[in-house]
Amino acid sequence: MSGSIQLGHIKGIPIEINISWLLIFFLFSISLAQGYLPIRAEGLSSQTYWIAGIITTLLVFASVLTHEFGHSLVAINEGIPIKKITLFIFGGVAQMEAEPKDPSSEFKITAAGPLTSLLIAVATGALYYLILPAGQIIGESIFFVARVNLIMAVFNLVPAFPLDGGRLFRSIIWFFNKNMLKATRIAVFVGSALSFIAIALGFMIIFFQEDFWGIWLIFVGWMIYHAGQTSYSQLVFKETFSGMKVSEVMSTDLHTISPDATLDELVDYFLRYKYGAFPVVYGSTTHGLVTLQSMKEVPREEWPNTTVAHILTPLKETMVLEPTDDAADVMMKMASQNTGRALVMEKNGELVGLLSRTDMMRFIQMHMVLGEY
Numbered sequence: 001m002s003g004s005i006q007l008g009h010i011k012g013i014p015i016e017i018n019i020s021w022l023l024i025f026f027l028f029s030i031s032l033a034q035g036y037l038p039i040r041a042e043g044l045s046s047q048t049y050w051i052a053g054i055i056t057t058l059l060v061f062a063s064v065l066t067h068e069f070g071h072s073l074v075a076i077n078e079g080i081p082i083k084k085i086t087l088f089i090f091g092g093v094a095q096m097e098a099e100p101k102d103p104s105s106e107f108k109i110t111a112a113g114p115l116t117s118l119l120i121a122v123a124t125g126a127l128y129y130l131i132l133p134a135g136q137i138i139g140e141s142i143f144f145v146a147r148v149n150l151i152m153a154v155f156n157l158v159p160a161f162p163l164d165g166g167r168l169f170r171s172i173i174w175f176f177n178k179n180m181l182k183a184t185r186i187a188v189f190v191g192s193a194l195s196f197i198a199i200a201l202g203f204m205i206i207f208f209q210e211d212f213w214g215i216w217l218i219f220v221g222w223m224i225y226h227a228g229q230t231s232y233s234q235l236v237f238k239e240t241f242s243g244m245k246v247s248e249v250m251s252t253d254l255h256t257i258s259p260d261a262t263l264d265e266l267v268d269y270f271l272r273y274k275y276g277a278f279p280v281v282y283g284s285t286t287h288g289l290v291t292l293q294s295m296k297e298v299p300r301e302e303w304p305n306t307t308v309a310h311i312l313t314p315l316k317e318t319m320v321l322e323p324t325d326d327a328a329d330v331m332m333k334m335a336s337q338n339t340g341r342a343l344v345m346e347k348n349g350e351l352v353g354l355l356s357r358t359d360m361m362r363f364i365q366m367h368m369v370l371g372e373y
């Protein structure tokens with residue numbers, strides 16, 4: 001995720017916070033120091049409330065981190081290394097290096113998170129009810145931590161993929177139907193349905209109850225919907241291209257254009273072949289890629305006097321792949337860099353193909369039509 005600050009390592013796992021967490025930090029501290037704590041524990045100085053508010057927020061932060069560690073330690077135990085843990089606006093993500101290989105492994109890794117939160121809630125709740133007196137600031141801060149952990153455990157158990165509850169739900173379907181992709185599709189469908197219900201409820205709260213907090217439900221619903229769709233399509237990419245090489249997906253129907261060609265000649269190419277870009281080649285040297293977009297930026301009256309060499313994207317700014325590169329990795333890389341096309345070249349510089357995201361999308365659609373999923 002962009003905009004993250006690295007905090008350090010715990011047990012060899014890098015810990016990052018997304019800058020969106022700073023907003024939550026601020027909101028939590030202010031509402032604790034100005035609202036919650038003064039109401040629950042009366043008669044203290046505003047300085048005391050602020051210190052307690054900040055410490056309580058740090059404890060909430062530690063709780064989210066512990067939840068993610070719950071997932072991470074079980075994952076490592078199941079043989080899946082953790083790339084990093086990122087804390088962001090709604091909680092955290094422990095990024096695994098690979099997807100769990102079987103449903104029981106996924107079930108264990110996923111269940112560990114909410115279970116950790118529940119344990120913290122029980123421990124801090126017991127501390128409050130049995131030891132710390134109510135109405136005093138330490139007890140009330142601890143009680144707040146207990147409540148947040150309970151909410152975290154319950155909220156994460158909502159079966160909306162990719163929340164923990166949705167993952168548990170997927171692992172159960174996966175266990176029965178033995179098909180991870182189908183199980184994911186069902187879990188994402190249920191998650192989307194729940195997201196829409198949350199969004200509808202949010203709007204109803206705003207319109208009928210005139211309570212602006214409905215916006216949170218809309219926001220959470222939208223986030224979950226979006227995350228579900230993204231993780232499903234990533235999975236489809238990975239599954240479709242797993243074990244495939246770039247050479248199996250690239251287009252080898254190459255139409256190259258010379259750098260001396262004018263834009264008038266180039267426009268004929270676009271009309272004739274209907275591609276969005278052409279490799280620019282002179283002799284046996286590849287100079288780069290020329291796109292429809294870069295041609296459109298030149299005023300039409302200058303087309304007869306402008307050559308392709310003037311508007312091409314040079315090779316060093318173009319994504320260049322080798323035919324033996326892993327297709328799934330390349331797809332991820334193109335998506336994350338927002339690159340539409342890449343040239344495929346042998347080590348000796350010979351141009352052998354062109355790979356576009358559109359080609360890859362078409363490939364996925366074809367697989368779907370052929371009924372593999």
Ligand SMILES: [Zn+2]
Nearest residue numbers: 113114156164
């Ligand atoms: Zn979790």
